[in-house]
Amino acid sequence: MTILVVGATGLLGSSICRRLAERGSAVRALVRSNSPNESRLASVQAEIVTGDLKDGPSLLAACRGCSAVITTANTLISARRGDSFHTVEAGGQAALLRAAEGAGVRRFIYVSLSPGLPSDSPFVRAKREFEARVRRSRLAWTILQPTSFMETAFSPAAGWDLERGRVAVIKPGTAPVSYISLEDVAGFAVGVLESAAAAERFLPLGGPEALSPLQAVRIFEDVMPAHRALRASLAAPRLDGCPAAVQFALRLPRRPGRGRLTWRRHSDAGNTGVVPGAADLSA
Ligand SMILES: NC(=O)c1ccc[n+]([C@@H]2O[C@H](COP(=O)([O-])OP(=O)(O)OC[C@H]3O[C@@H](n4cnc5c(N)ncnc54)[C@H](OP(=O)(O)O)[C@@H]3O)[C@@H](O)[C@H]2O)c1
Numbered sequence: 001m002t003i004l005v006v007g008a009t010g011l012l013g014s015s016i017c018r019r020l021a022e023r024g025s026a027v028r029a030l031v032r033s034n035s036p037n038e039s040r041l042a043s044v045q046a047e048i049v050t051g052d053l054k055d056g057p058s059l060l061a062a063c064r065g066c067s068a069v070i071t072t073a074n075t076l077i078s079a080r081r082g083d084s085f086h087t088v089e090a091g092g093q094a095a096l097l098r099a100a101e102g103a104g105v106r107r108f109i110y111v112s113l114s115p116g117l118p119s120d121s122p123f124v125r126a127k128r129e130f131e132a133r134v135r136r137s138r139l140a141w142t143i144l145q146p147t148s149f150m151e152t153a154f155s156p157a158a159g160w161d162l163e164r165g166r167v168a169v170i171k172p173g174t175a176p177v178s179y180i181s182l183e184d185v186a187g188f189a190v191g192v193l194e195s196a197a198a199a200e201r202f203l204p205l206g207g208p209e210a211l212s213p214l215q216a217v218r219i220f221e222d223v224m225p226a227h228r229a230l231r232a233s234l235a236a237p238r239l240d241g242c243p244a245a246v247q248f249a250l251r252l253p254r255r256p257g258r259g260r261l262t263w264r265r266h267s268d269a270g271n272t273g274v275v276p277g278a279a280d281l282s283a
Contacts, residue, residue, distance in 0.1 A: 001068075003068045004100075006072070006096060008030055009031055009035045009040055011149070011182055012111060012182050014037070014044070015182060015183060027044070028049055029048050030051045030059075030062050032052050052092075053092025053095060054087055062099070063102070064103045065103075085123050085125075085126035094130060094133050100139060107140050107142075108137060108142075110130070111144045111189060112128075112131055113146070114146060115145050115202070142198045142203060144188055144189060145204040147179060148180070149179070149181065150181055154216065162220065173212060178208070178209065178210045178211075179206075188205055
């Protein structure tokens with residue numbers, strides 16, 4: 001039977017599509033018209049259907065004939081006109097769930113957020129609202145609650161410009177986070193599909209070690225002079241069909257003789273104001 005992936009052009013969704021296709025599943029990828037990232041699916045064996053979480057009929061058509069739906073869609077960085085936490089994260093996802101129920105889908109996997117996040121953020125509130133809706137569903141549901149993805153947390157978009165040896169950290173930069181690789185999260189999203197033990201469960205996912213952003217800066221500094229690959233072992237709770245640990249490698253740029261990142265702290269009060277920090281973390 002076919003598995004529908006919503007959010008298929010996203011970082012996580014495209015990885016899920018690739019994994020499903022590689023294991024021989026029939027994959028249907030819901031893609032918005034003019035998605036800037038449809039090329040992520042170019043080499044993936046998937047049926048592409050056009051749709052939008054704000055377009056109910058497109059969701060019903062996409063769900064027909066599917067045994068499972070995995071949704072990773074979110075509007076945080078890909079919002080278009082009419083997209084909001086209310087219309088997409090809560091309302092749009094609820095429309096998808098209704099469509100899945102109406103089309104006779106059996107399994108529903110929702111990738112949400114870590115349970116540790118503050119509930120006063122509208123984004124988090126919208127996610128929790130939809131979690132509550134999923135919980136009331138008669139489908140066999142699973143809600144994955146990953147911590148921050150290291151691929152996005154340590155990316156130029158988040159202020160980690162390793163190419164130039166510069167990092168921006170949200171002040172004070174000392175809060176520990178169990179960063180996880182999105183590839184591990186994708187492994188879980190696929191792994192739980194056939195797991196009866198994972199049905200009707202919230203599954204918080206995180207890496208084995210909680211590190212603060214400043215500790216992560218130190219690690220990058222340590223590995224940069226030797227131009228070695230940084231390897232991290234990412235363990236997560238074991239479920240049927242899921243990897244217990246996955247290795248990933250991040251190639252750092254060649255910068256002979258450079259072992260220090262120039263860094264600065266942004267205030268976490270709305271991320272405004274730049275406060276210069278001590279340049280030498282090894283002291
Ligand atoms: N990134 C992290 O560090 C992190 C950490 C914890 C949890 N999560 C959660 O993990 C999930 C996946 O995150 P990600 O980083 O892979 O997201 P992403 O790369 O930003 O992908 C978002 C996807 O949602 C699609 N989308 C947005 N609005 C839509 C709409 N109205 N209708 C249909 N599709 C729509 C986008 O399509 P287009 O290509 O058309 O824009 C894209 O495919 C999210 O639920 C996120 O909250 C992320």
